[in-house]
Every structure is written in structure tokens, then in C-alpha cells.
Amino acid sequence: MATHPKTAEEAAAILARGQVCALPTETVYGLAADATNWAAVGQIFSTKKRPRFNPLIVHVLDAAKAVDVVQLDNCAARLMEAFWPGPLTIVLPSAAHSRVAKNASGGLSTLAVRSPAHPLFRAVLEDWNSPIVAPSANRSGRLSPTTAAHVIEEFGGGVPVLDGGPCEAGVESTIVSLTNSRPTLLRPGAIPAEKIEAALGHPLLAPGGGIEAPGMMTSHYAPTARVRLNAKEAQENEVLLGFGGTPEATLDLSPDGDLSEAAANLFAYLRRLDALGRPIAVAPIPDKGLGRAINDRLRRAAAER
Numbered sequence: 001m002a003t004h005p006k007t008a009e010e011a012a013a014i015l016a017r018g019q020v021c022a023l024p025t026e027t028v029y030g031l032a033a034d035a036t037n038w039a040a041v042g043q044i045f046s047t048k049k050r051p052r053f054n055p056l057i058v059h060v061l062d063a064a065k066a067v068d069v070v071q072l073d074n075c076a077a078r079l080m081e082a083f084w085p086g087p088l089t090i091v092l093p094s095a096a097h098s099r100v101a102k103n104a105s106g107g108l109s110t111l112a113v114r115s116p117a118h119p120l121f122r123a124v125l126e127d128w129n130s131p132i133v134a135p136s137a138n139r140s141g142r143l144s145p146t147t148a149a150h151v152i153e154e155f156g157g158g159v160p161v162l163d164g165g166p167c168e169a170g171v172e173s174t175i176v177s178l179t180n181s182r183p184t185l186l187r188p189g190a191i192p193a194e195k196i197e198a199a200l201g202h203p204l205l206a207p208g209g210g211i212e213a214p215g216m217m218t219s220h221y222a223p224t225a226r227v228r229l230n231a232k233e234a235q236e237n238e239v240l241l242g243f244g245g246t247p248e249a250t251l252d253l254s255p256d257g258d259l260s261e262a263a264a265n266l267f268a269y270l271r272r273l274d275a276l277g278r279p280i281a282v283a284p285i286p287d288k289g290l291g292r293a294i295n296d297r298l299r300r301a302a303a304e305r
């Protein structure tokens with residue numbers, strides 16, 4: 001059983017020893033390690049059983065620290081100014097002088113960077129003063145954790161966790177790639193694409209062909225139970241995950257139809273329903289704003305495995 005850190009300083013000390021530690025972010029809990037330590041980065045992949053080709057996000061304090069690891073252009077600077085700190089991850093060419101371990105980016109010449117808003121994660125970054133890799137703190141392919149208890153459940157208590165309470169956003173960061181001819185949305189997330197498009201002054205491209213974020217395999221975020229989408233009501237043995245006051249819902253993501261509240265509850269409610277051991281039916285969720293991120297996660301949870 002791991003001994004859990006009580007403070008950001010204790011968590012930073014675990015990272016400094018080259019070990020992994022789960023940290024709270026405003027989106028989901030991350031499994032953190034020193035981005036410059038090859039062995040520590042390797043431990044993330046083995047702890048999560050994550051395929052080695054699936055690159056990690058590097059977390060930095062701000063744009064001034066981002067230049068240590070990636071090459072910024074005007075567009076990147078504009079997005080960082082508008083949305084950092086916060087749940088926007090930007091994929092950029094790696095900086096030639098970057099000290100980030102090569103296994104963090106799965107051998108790619110690009111790197112995903114983000115500046116988390118959670119005060120505890122920021123306190124660790126300040127104390128540690130070095131970039132931190134942190135994928136979601138779940139076993140690969142499973143539901144992302146939004147509380148410290150979820151992380152403990154995922155790894156059977158073997159991973160130390162800095163408890164920062166429940167995550168505010170509840171879905172992962174939005175990922176935009178600036179390595180194509182035009183800014184491309186790789187993953188819908190906690191910042192609605194519409195807001196990013198408004199800041200850029202033009203639409204984001206949708207990823208074409210292949211899987212451009214190597215981690216966006218179709219089946220992902222998967223509970224043990226079968227998941228059926230756009231359900232009007234539960235059938236036979238199913239439990240029902242509602243939205244906006246769905247009649248006879250087992251749990252309702254937001255009785256008032258608030259998409260932020262629904263996103264914050266999404267993974268926790270899927271976990272609770274999964275524990276009932278019955279198939280899960282999910283009511284329709286509007287496909288706009290944060291609803292796009294929620295529907296993306298639900299489609300992956302429902303995909304063929």
C-alpha cells in the first residue's frame with residue numbers, strides 16, 4: 001500500500017525520487033512523473049499498462065516554461081494567452097533543446113503541452129520547477145478518475161495520491177494540434193471547441209484519416225458493463241443514466257440539463273452504475289458546447305471492444 005502525500009511539497013518529493021504520484025487537475029486526476037526522467041516516464045506506461053506508442057501530455061506552469069519543451073508560434077501564443085492556465089492541450093513541434101525524455105512522446109517529433117489550473121498541481125510545478133508528464137490516472141482504456149478514491153480503486157491502493165477533492169470539469173482537456181497547416185481539434189474536451197474557434201477567428205479542422213491523437217482509439221473510457229446510447233428508457237435489466245430530468249433515471253447527470261454539471265458527474269456516475277453489474281442505457285445529450293466532449297467519451301464507452 002502506498003503512503004499518500006499530504007502536501008504539494010511531499011508530492012514533489014515523490015517525483016524527485018523518480019517515482020509516480022497521482023495529482024489532481026481541474027479535469028481528471030493525472031498519474032504524474034518527472035518528464036525528464038526516462039525510467040520514471042517508463043513507470044507511467046507500465047503502471048497504466050498503456051501502449052508505449054501513445055504519447056503523454058507534458059504539464060508546465062505557463063507559456064514561459066512551455067518554451068523549454070516546445071516551439072511556439074503566434075497561434076500557440078494566442079491560445080495560451082486566452083486559455084492558460086486551463087484545460088487546453090496544444091500539440092507543437094518539440095524544442096531542439098528539450099530535456100523531456102524521448103519515451104514521453106512515443107518517438108514523435110511533436111509534444112502535447114498544457115498548463116493545469118488546479119492550485120495543488122500548480123503548487124507541485126512551482127516546488128519542483130520542472131515539466132511533469134501526466135496521463136489520466138486510470139488503467140489504460142478504463143474510465144478516467146475524478147476523485148482520489150477512484151485512483152485508489154484503479155491501482156488497488158498501490159499508487160500514492162495527493163487528494164485535491166473532486167475534479168471541477170470532469171472531462172479531459174481539449175486537444176488542439178498546431179502541427180498541421182491549420183489548427184486541428186484532436187480531442188473535444190473541457191473547453192468547448194466553439195470558444196477556441198472564437199479566439200482564433202476561424203473554425204478548427206476535424207482530424208482526417210488515421211488516428212491523429214495516437215490515444216484516441218475507438219474503444220476507451222470503458223466501464224465493464226455494456227453501454228447503449230440515445231436511450232429513451234431502460235430495457236429489461238438495464239440501469240438508466242439520465243440527463244435533464246429523464247423519467248425513471250437511475251442517476252441523472254444534471255436534472256436541470258446543465259452540461260457543465262453533467263460533465264463533472266460523467267465518469268463518477270458511470271463508475272457507480274458499473275458497480276451495479278447491469279448494462280447501462282444513456283439518455284441523449286445535446287451535441288453542442290461541453291456536450292461534444294461528453295458524447296465523445298460516451299461513444300467510446302459504448303464502442304465494440
Ligand code: TXA
Pocket residue numbers: 025027028029030031054055056057087089091105108110111112114116134135136137171172173175186212213214215216
Ligand atoms: O485533462 C487532461 O488532459 C488529463 C489531465 C491529467 O491533464 N490528461 C490526459 O492525458 O487526458 P491522457 O494521456 O489520458 O490523454 C492524452 C491524449 C492521448 O490521446 C494522446 O494520444 C494525445 O493526448 N497526445 C499526446 N501527445 C500527443 C502528440 N504529440 N500528438 C498527438 N496527440 C498526442
Ligand code: MG
Pocket residue numbers: 135136144
Ligand atoms: Mg486518458
